[in-house]
Amino acid sequence: MKRFYTLLFPFLFTLILIPVETLQAQIDREAGNLISTRSEVIAQRGMVATSQPLATQVGLEILRNGGNAIDAAIGANAAMGLMEPTGNGIGGDLFAIIWHAESQQLYALNASGRSPRGLSYERLMKILEEKGENSIPAYDLLSVSVPGAVDGWFEMHERFGSVDMSDILSEPIWYAENGFPVSEAISAAWRRSVPFLKTQPGAFEETFTIDGEGPEKGEVFRNPDLGNTFRLLAEQGRDAFYRGEIARKIDIWMKENNGYLRYEDFDKHESEWVEPQTVNYRGYDVYQVGGNVQGTAVLQILNILEGFDLSETGFGTTETLHLMIEAKKLAFEDRAKHYADPAFHDVPYDKLLSKEYAAERRELIGDRARRDLTTGVEVLEDGDTIYMTTADEEGNMVSLIQSNFRGMGTGFVVPGTGFSFQNRGELFSLDPNHPNVYAPGKRPFHTIIPGFLMKDGKPIMAFGNMGGGYQPIGHVSILTNIVDFGMNVQQAGDAFRWEHSGSTQPTDALSDKLTDTGQVSIESGVSFEVVQALRQMGHDVQIGDSFFGRFQAIMRDHEKGVYFGASESRVDGQAAGY
Incomplete structure (x- = not known):
């Protein structure tokens, strides 16, 4: 024992002499990074970041075999629909927002589907009255809109x-x-969804369970029906889904199941290339998709x-969090009243x-x-989604962001197709005076938003995070972490997060407004003193007990000629390059 203390004393004496900040950096990480749990991934020729490592490898394989970032995004997204059906699928x-190197232009794609053309507002309201519902139910055939992802793939592919x-x-x-091993976080979400969704009409249980369980x-896990659907798409193109065998199967099943x-x-569905919305933030041009999606709230x-x-x-x-929370509350009241399908409503972007x-609201x-x-x-x-990003040589x-909305969607699976329908139709308002009110052939409000950052005309970062209404907060957090607080791209996603709920929603009546402070949730990395100070300012603050999304990002360093990739460290994601 005496020899032990003799050996220990010089070490303890050394610690006393080292400044606390230096000591923490040396103990916590070799790179001296106290915020991030992992280093950025750095590569020259290509990069893929998704929330499932095998899907990331699918995208990389496409890049290695001569495909570009657009091809890799489509392939990785197809793999994600198979491997993470708890968040996305066809x-x-x-x-999507795409930087096209040859034309030196930024393009935005709205590949969201529309409500049934044969279902009028009056008939919808009568059906809801008969069901005893005052909103569109999430797990009902009323919430199913035309799936737009496949058409989005072919639009991207045809153009780029x-x-x-x-x-x-x-x-x-x-x-x-042939199957793939299910990763940890996805398995947990999958197993939570199965008990309820396997009771839905259709082929959910035989498609998405093993012996009745997630x-x-x-x-x-294998999904041969989805494999067959992919084969039809590979051989026959988009028309297999919107005008061919798959569309006919869906039509028959829908009629049989009311x-x-x-x-x-499906025959009349089409995606839309749109002008991305943008503002300049401290010298950086931030881009979002507008219209029936909440990207404008970020701006x-x-x-x-x-x-x-x-x-x-x-x-x-305390001061920074207070400012961010209040700014979010202000923007979300506009979000609740103005964001809607631009084919039906002129969104007042100007x-x-x-x-x-902004100065008035400030x-x-x-x-x-x-x-x-x-x-x-x-x-x-609350919505489950996947965000992914790709870059090439x-x-x-x-x-790119893609979603079923509520986890595995409605759980309605047409036998033989291998996928569940989304429930985006739930996000229509029923107020006849609201811009987001239900109408036949209309796109509902969406929460899913891809982000893009440019500076001096050059692409800097493709980024995003999933997580329902949290997403604008997540985008703002990532950007301010980088631009204002000097973090690198992985640190920006690993830093502790906050969430605010309770704002007025686009599904509410037009006359509704915020009437209380809402709920602030913060991850455990925040200090107790900050929490107490926020509470003293009137915020209702809780630690954890919320969903803070998941992010991926790719940043381009034009001077060094490399990409920096980052992925969510809290769950299964991976950024990889070559």
Whole structure:
């Protein structure tokens, strides 16, 4: 024992002499990084980041075999629908922002589906009255809109793809037919969903369970029906889904089960290339998809925050968190009143995204949590999703998000197809005066948003996170962590997160407004002193007990000629390059 203390004393004496900050850095990580749990991934020729490592490898394989970032995004997304059906699949919708290196332009794609053309508002309201419902139920055939993801793939491929779709889908087909080991977080979500969804009409149980249960971690799962659907797409193109065998199967099944989608809804479906919405934040151009999706909220929050010196107030401080929470509340009241299908409603971007309007809204932020907010523009949540991003040697970059909405969607599976329908139709308002009110052939409000960052005309970062209504907060957090607080791309996602719920929703009545402070949830990395100070300012704060999303990102360093990749460290994700 004496010899032990003799050996220990010099070490303890050394610790006393080392500054605490240095000691923490040396003990915690070799790189001296106290925020991040892993290093960035760095590569020159290509990068893929998804929330399932095998799907990441599918994308990388496509890049290695001569495909570009667009091809890799399609292949990886197909693999994700197979491997993470708890968040996405071809029964859902898709949005993407693409930097095309050859044309040196940024493109945005809205590949979301529309409500049944044969279901009128009046008939919908009568059906809801008969069911005793005052909103569109999540797990009902009323919530099913046309799946837009497959059309999104073919739109992207037709415009920018470089290899055959049969090559892109070959690995997803192999995994569907031969199986893949289910990863940990996905298994947990899958097993939670099965007990309820296997009671839905259709082929959910035979498609998505093993002996009636969700697959365990590491268990090999196969979906040959989805593999067959992928084969039809590879051989016959988009028409197999929207005008051929798959559309006919869906039409028959819907009629037999009192559903509302028809062959005509698929035949007339089309995606839309749209002009991305943008604002400049401290010299960086931030891009989002607008219209019937909440990306505009990211831009509104940033406009408001730009009037405060966040680098001075600091990351994770009481003042910074208060400003961010209040800015979110302000933007979400506009989100609840104005974001809707632009084919049915003229979204007032000129006002919502103006710096003048941001200054007006900023004046509403005081030193207490507000509880009395609505939109400042006159009017004439929980969801599971996947976010992924790809980049290639030519400089193409893809920011893509895809979703079933509620986890595995509705659970309605047409026998032989291998996928579950989304329940996006749940997100229509029933207020006849609301811009987001239900109408036949209309796209509902969406929560899923891809993000893109540029500076001086050059692409800097494709980024995003899943997580329902949390997503705008996540985007703002990632961007401010990088721009204001100097974090690298992995640190930006690993830093502790916050969430605010209780804002007015796009499904509410037009007259509704925020009438209390809502609920603030913060991950456990925040200090107790900050929590107490926020509570003293009137915020209702809890630690954890919320969902804070999952992120991926790829950043391009033009000077060094490399990509920096990052992926969610809390669950199964992987960024990989070559």
